[in-house]
Each structure stands twice: as C-alpha cells, then as structure tokens.
Amino acid sequence: MPLEYTMKKGSKAAEPDTNGIPSDTAPRADARRKYDPEQTKRNILDVATQEFSAMGLTGARVDAIAERTNTTKRMLYYYFGSKEGLYQAVLEKVYGDIRALEQDLHISELDPVEGMRALVEFTFDYHDRQRDFVRLVTIENIHGAKYVEQVKTFKGRNVTVIHTIEDLLRRGIEAGQFRDDLDPIDLHLMISSLCFHRVGNRHTFGTAFGRDPSHPRLRARHRAMIVDAVLRFVRKED
Amino acid sequence: MPLEYTMKKGSKAAEPDTNGIPSDTAPRADARRKYDPEQTKRNILDVATQEFSAMGLTGARVDAIAERTNTTKRMLYYYFGSKEGLYQAVLEKVYGDIRALEQDLHISELDPVEGMRALVEFTFDYHDRQRDFVRLVTIENIHGAKYVEQVKTFKGRNVTVIHTIEDLLRRGIEAGQFRDDLDPIDLHLMISSLCFHRVGNRHTFGTAFGRDPSHPRLRARHRAMIVDAVLRFVRKED
Amino acid sequence: MPLEYTMKKGSKAAEPDTNGIPSDTAPRADARRKYDPEQTKRNILDVATQEFSAMGLTGARVDAIAERTNTTKRMLYYYFGSKEGLYQAVLEKVYGDIRALEQDLHISELDPVEGMRALVEFTFDYHDRQRDFVRLVTIENIHGAKYVEQVKTFKGRNVTVIHTIEDLLRRGIEAGQFRDDLDPIDLHLMISSLCFHRVGNRHTFGTAFGRDPSHPRLRARHRAMIVDAVLRFVRKED
Amino acid sequence: MPLEYTMKKGSKAAEPDTNGIPSDTAPRADARRKYDPEQTKRNILDVATQEFSAMGLTGARVDAIAERTNTTKRMLYYYFGSKEGLYQAVLEKVYGDIRALEQDLHISELDPVEGMRALVEFTFDYHDRQRDFVRLVTIENIHGAKYVEQVKTFKGRNVTVIHTIEDLLRRGIEAGQFRDDLDPIDLHLMISSLCFHRVGNRHTFGTAFGRDPSHPRLRARHRAMIVDAVLRFVRKED
DNA sequence: CATGAATGAGTATTCATTCAT
DNA sequence: AATGAATGAATACTCATTCAT
DSSP states (O other), X not given: OOOOOBOOTTOSOSSOOOTTOOOSOSOXXXXXXXXXXXXXXXXXXXXXXXXXXXXXXXXXXXXXXXXXXXXXXXHHHHHHOSHHHHHHHHHHHHHHHHHHHHHHTOGGGSOHHHHHHHHHHHHHXXXXXOHHHXXXXXXXXXXXXXXXXXXXXXXXHHHHHHHHHHHHHHXXXXXXXXXXXXXXXXXXXXXXXXXXXXXXXXXXXXXXXXXXXXXXXXXXXXXXXXXXXXXXXXXXXX | OOOTTXXXXXXXXXXXXXXXXXXXXXXXXXXXXXXXXXXXXXXXXXXXXXXXXXXXXXXOOHHHHHHTSSSOHHHHHHHHSSHHHHHHHHHHHHHHHHHHHHHTTOGGGSOHHHHHHHHXXXXXXXXXXXXXXXXXXXXXXXXXXXXXXXXXXXXXXXXXXXXXXXXXXXXHHHTTOBOSOOOHHHHHHHHHHHHHHHHHTHHHHHHHHSOOTTOHHHHHHHHHHHHHHHHHHHBOOO | OOOOOBOOTXXXXXXXXXXXXXXXXXXXXXXXXXXXXXXXHHHHHHHHHHHHHHHOTTTSOHHHHHHTSSSOHHHHHHHHOSHHHHHHHHHHHHHHHHHHHHHHTOGGGSOXXXXXXXXXXXXXHHHHHOHXXXXXXXXXXXXXXXXXXXXXXXXXXXXXXXXXXXXXXXXHHHTTOBOSOOOHHHHHHHHHHHHHHHHHTHHHHHHHHSBOTTOHHHHXXXXXXXXXXXXXXXXXXX | OOOTTOOOOSOSOSOOOOTTOXXXXXXXXXXXXXXXXXXXXXXXXXXXXXXXXXXXXXXXXXXXXXXXXSSOHHHHHHHHSSHHHHHHHHHHHHHHHHHHHHHTTOGGGSOHHHHHHHHXXXXXXXXXXXXXXXXXXXXXXXXXXXXXXXOTHHHHXXXXXXXXXXXXXXXXXXXXXXXXXXXXXXXXXXXXHHHHHHHHTHHHHHHHHTOOTTOHHHHHHHXXXXXXXXXXXXXXXX
C-alpha cells in the first residue's frame, strides 16, 4: 500500500494562486514608454486573470483589479468596456493558450500509442500547472457558459483537439493497437475529466480525505495512473 | 417589496435547473399549520440550495432567496444567522445525502467485479441526477473549501467510501481479479473525476464541442464507458 | 400702447423654483412616527419633483435628491427602484393633479360660454402657478415622452378634458353660440399652447424681448387676452 | 475607440429626428481637401446640433458627438473649448436662421390682413419644419436661458419681429381692420405659442390623446386653425 | 492641424444586515 | 414567531477633459 501524503493544514489558497509561474506583468525597466496600449492591455488582462480566477466573476472587484494594475480603473473600461467584457477577454486568452500548445506537440508525427501518451501527459501537465485555467473553466460553468458562448473564437479553437484524437484513433486502429468502437469526443471528455477534477476539486477532496491531490509528491503517481488508465481503455484486447 | 415604478430588467436566477425533480418547496394545502418552524427552515433551505447552486456563493442574493421563500428575509437571519451560515447549512444537507446512499448498496456482499461495477454505476447515477450537489461542490472549491471545513459532520462522512473501496480491492486481489498496486483514495479520485466532470463542466463542454454530455441519449453510453474504463484499469492483466 | 414690464436681470432661476407654494415636505411636529412609509414616500416624491423639474432627468442627481430628503438614498431605491422609476412616479403624480382639479370645476353645470371661460382660466392659472408641471412636461418631451408612455394611468387620465370640451362644444352649438366645425382635441391643443408657452419658454422670451411673461403685472393681461382669443375663436359669427 | 469585448446596450441617440431634411454632414467625395478647418467646424456643429437637440445639454454626450463626427474629440475642444461652448455655438447658429428668414418675407409690402396671415404662416411653417430649433429653445429654457444670454447676437436679432408686428398693427388700425388695444410683444407671444407648442410638446400630446399633432394630415388643418384664430383675434369687431 | 491614450472626480445602483413593531 | 421599513458601505460604471505623439 502506497504512502500517504497528508496535507499541510491552512495551505489551501482562498487567495490568489500564482501557479509558480513568474508574472510578466511588472514593467520591464528598459522598454518602458509612457504610451504603450498593448502593454497596458496585457497588464490589465494578466491582473484580471488572477483576480477572476481567484474570486469568480461576481466575487472579483473591479476596483481590486484596477488597483493591482499599472493604470487606472478608467482604462479597464476604455479597453474592455465592462467587467463582463474583461472577463470574456480573459476567457478568450486562457482558452486560446491550451489549444495553441496542444498544436505544438506535433502528435500526428508520433506512433499512436506514444501519441496518446503524449497527449494525456500534456493535458495532465497543463491542468496541473495552469490552475487559473481550471478555475476559470469552473467559474464559467457556474454561469452556464454564457460568457464563453459570446467569444467568437471559442468554438473554432476547440475542434483541433478532436481532430488530433480522431487522427490518433484512426491510425491506432489501422495499426491494430486500438479498439475501433470509440468516439473521439467521448475520449476527450474522459481525458479531461481525469486531468481536470483532481485540480479543480482538490480543496474539497483535500478536506474530505486529508490528502491534497495536487501535492507534488502525488503528481507523478497520478500522471502515471491516468496515462495507464487511458491506454488500457483504448488498447485493443485480444 | 414595493418596486412599483421599476422596469424589471431580467432579474431572476440564471438557470433554475430543477433536475427534473419536483420541488418540495411549495406548501401543500392540507397539512399546513400557521407557524411551523421546521417547515419554514426546510423551505428556506430548499430555496437556498437552488439559489446557491445556480448562482454561487457570491452570486446568490439574499433578497432573491427570501423572495422565493414562504417567509421573509428576517426569518432567514433568524434561523441561519448570515448568508454564509445559510450556505454552510446547504452544504451540510447536500453532502449528507450521497454518503448515506452509498451505504445502502451493500457492496460488501457482492463479488469484487460486480461490486466495483455497482459502485461506479451508483456514483455515475448520483452525479448525473444531483446536479445541485455537483454545482455546490464546484462552488465550494472556488472558495478553497473553507466553508465545508467548518461543517463538522463532513470529514467523518467521507471515509466510508474509502473503506468500501479498500474492501473491494482487498477481496479482488485475493480473488486474483484485481491488480495489487492501487491506492484506494486514488481510485476513488479516478471514479469521481469521470462521473463529476461531465456534469460539472457540461456547459463549456457543450459550447466547445456542440454536444451536451448530460443529454439523455449520451448518458447510457457514458455510463458504460466509465464502468468499462474503471474495470479495465483495476483488472489484473496476465 | 401698454406699459412695458421690464425684467429684473438675474432673477431667473436656473435653481429651484418654489412656485410660492409652501412645501408640505417638512415633517409636522405632531404626528411624527418613526415608521411612516406613506410620509417617507411622499417626502421623496416632493423633493424629487422639485429636483427633476429644476434640473431635468439627466441633470438631476440622485444624491442631491436624497440629501434634501428626510431619509437616505437607499429608501429612494427601496420605494422607486431607480432614478427613472422615481421620475416616472413624479410624472404620474403631477399629471394626476391637473386632471383631478379640472374635474372639480363642474364645467358641465355652466352655460357654454361661461364654461369655456372657466376652463381657459383654470388652465391658465394652473400653468401659471404650477411651473414644476410645465417644466416636467417640457423635460418629458425632450425624452420623446418615453417615460410617460409607461405610466399606466396616463392615457386614461387625460381623456377627461376632451370629454369636457366635447360637452361644451355640443351644448354651445345647440345654443347657437359656438361654431360647429371645431375638433375638441385641436381646441384643447390651442388652449394648452396659449397657457403653456408663456410659462415654459419665459426665459428665452425674457432674454429676447426684455420682458418676463410670467411677471405678475402681465399675468392678468395675458389671462384676459387668452380668454378673449379663445372665445373669439369658438364663437359663431353671424 | 476600442470596446472590443463589450456587448453594446442600446447606446446611440434616443431619436435621430432628421426632420426629413438630408444631413449635409457626410463628406462629399469630390470637393474634399485633407485639412479644411471650416468644414471640420461645420461638421462638428451639425452633429452637435442634432445631438443637443435630441438629448438636451446634460443628456448629450461629448463622446457621442465626437463619434458621429469626421474628426476626433480633441478637435471639438480645439474649436469650441468645452461642451458648453459648443452648445452655445449651436444656439447661435440656430437662432440666427429664423429671424433672417422672417426678413425675407417683405411683410411691410403686404396689406395688413395678408401680412398678418403671411407672418403666422411663416412662423407656423418654420416651427413645423425646424424641430431642432424648437427642441433647442425648449432645452435652453430648462436651463433658465443662461447660455443664450451670452450669445451676443441674440437680442438684436429678435427685435425685428416686434417691429414687423408693430408695423402691421399700426397699418391695420389705420385701415380700420385691426383693433387698437393690442400689444405687439403679447401678440408675438400668442403666435409663437400656437406654433411652438404643437411641435415642442407633440410627444406627450401624442401619448395623451393618441394623436400626433405633427402628423402631415393634421398640419394643414392646424395651420388654417391658427391663422384663423389670430386673425379673429386682431380683427376689429363692429 | 490632427489623434489615440489616459484620467480624476463623479454617479447610479446594490448588498447583506438590523431596527421597530 | 414573524414582518415591513430602514441603512451604510460598497460597487460597477460614466463623463468631460487633457496629455503625449
């Protein structure tokens, strides 16, 4: 029976969650012009991502966001129109990232089993690291996805994963490695479930079972477990 | 509440989401006493469950809850002290149910494989039906589980599943049916993930892929898929 | 050639205009209960009438209204829902008054000529005294009457004048005193025009011609002139 | 103006009210130089006239004006100094027109009765067509005429009508056609009242009585009615 | 002459909660 | 036990105006 990684009480953030990734928000000393709309927008967007992710759409305070920004509240409205507009911009940015990175894996060049493994590992790592993304998706679901629905780029961006999976399945079937009765969207849902839940619901899980699933020591085990589960699921049985 | 001259601008809850289960909130004409504290409390609690589940803790409005109640706002404070107090009461009520039902399955009396199947199917069905529960867990995680932590009955109630799984694994290993390198808490996490995600994140999933995972037609397929995935995962390979 | 009543410069109000009518807003020392919703509402409504009339809908400040009230801004929203709701309530009140008073004249009991004279004189006096009413109508027209349209009682209240005029015309024609080619609504428009314009546009008129048409010394002359004009207009010529 | 993520909520002017007269605002493709200060000014002024007339001084938005302009907000301040300065420029332009046109009638060359008829008809037509003028006068009165007072050309321009009327009255009295107890300014007020009110207050009048006084079908009738009323009023009775 | 970016002081509105009855 | 009235502190958003280029 494996080790138990018990949680340090009080370590769970209700407050911001930096993900360990250095914020690129602070103005760089060199190229610092007085008028730099792109930087201003990016700055606002970065702060907003953290704030919305930490507090939710209704919980987040426009004033709080503005205060942590290099500019004023007024600029926030100047560029994003409203709290909801800013929230939508955050959603768009954040969803854009994961799909872009997925594309960089060049999975179509790998052998089906290795490709599947790479896809699952990438999905795992991304969710494990980008907690903001996970929280924002969660938040958006509480709002019935009504904001993301208005983001024009949203639907188009997501089909790419499905194509990747379709391609993997097809090649795997041809190679006699994968079963032929699987639906790519269902499979994507399965992979997402396994990678998302342990991050998104780690707090209640932690309190319920005294074990924080996002603990570094557990990460490797979970990663392996999930890859294993998916591969066993897709593999053709003889 | 006199708002005689206002033009109402789409107030009300974002999505009532009744789960198809008839609300037991409306007072039945017969057994209706003038003052029934228990019924009043239950009434408030039911409405609050819907409202918190639909809007989140910060999103829910005390006024909105009170309005849909048979009593007034004052009573809400009288019985539950504060918005947060009411929210905690809701959490307590909702978490109580699932674990109690799990016990009724008498899984220990079943053959390991059948027991595992029964457990997964129960978990699936429960999440599929109790959307409010799923939403509330989600919401609670956004708040870092800090409210559920104060619910005294919470921790105790959850260990029972782990015991059930431990028992299943032990018996399955003994019978040569299950592999022996699995951690029961990890396995529980896996089952939860698969059952929870498709409900909790069905909105973004639906908009992203044009397919609502909670659609009745998909339910049976997902159910079978998840059972299959878990059994393949725990099964001992030769 | 008659006297010129020149204007005192600087006497024209951009600020409130009490109309010389004592405000019934101050709480009476005797019957002053702590909780008196009716008085609270009336108080808010009175102050709002002055403020909207003096500043217009967009020009009026909710804070300014609240400040001159015995209660707080919050109560204003409690009872009237919004700035616009309050504005609508003011319109309703103010329009209600003129029509109610018109009814009190019992014009149907008078001889047609005397009735017509009475109606015109009443209309004149009302506009001359109730400058708030005149201003509010003006303001509402700048907004394309879109607020008054939503006041349910509005249309019903106004037909009464038309009935009064119809009755007068019919009786006057029968008595051979009035011409028979007049439309009652047109006639009402004419009377209104004559009584309204000299009050509503007295400021530009004053600056343009150096004579304030609302000056007390001019009032009697205008009153007589208007009655004269109307009677000459309706009278049957032989 | 970047408002990319906002959901537009019915901004724009309440009612464009073009009077059926084609706006001369759009730059014509041909004679279009790169920098034409006069055209820029005129363009701003035209847009501002519409906006102030539609929304009032407080209701109009500098941003809204600038947006409908061919230039930017900055230019507006460059040429007119402030919102109020622009408003005054609009007033000056608009008041200038009516008096100039009156002069073109050459009323002094007509027989008194015909002259009076011509004056009334002109006044009627002008108000009927120049709704912007009517609205702006109305707006200015809400502000106690304090802006028009500062328009230097204003007073001088208005005396001319009075002279016209004085002349008409004098000649009419001499010819035994007009009564001799009339004050020219009062008479001007009367004519204005009759022509102004039906345009300025047509919205409330319309909703109150279900009849739009500015409807083309009514125009001719009203025109005749008003001429008739004025002539009956000034005519000497035997 | 022309412009996009930036701003501080307001401005309407909302929210959880408590008081007086 | 129950209630309508009342409230202060926030909260999202707007507006006329100016700066840097």
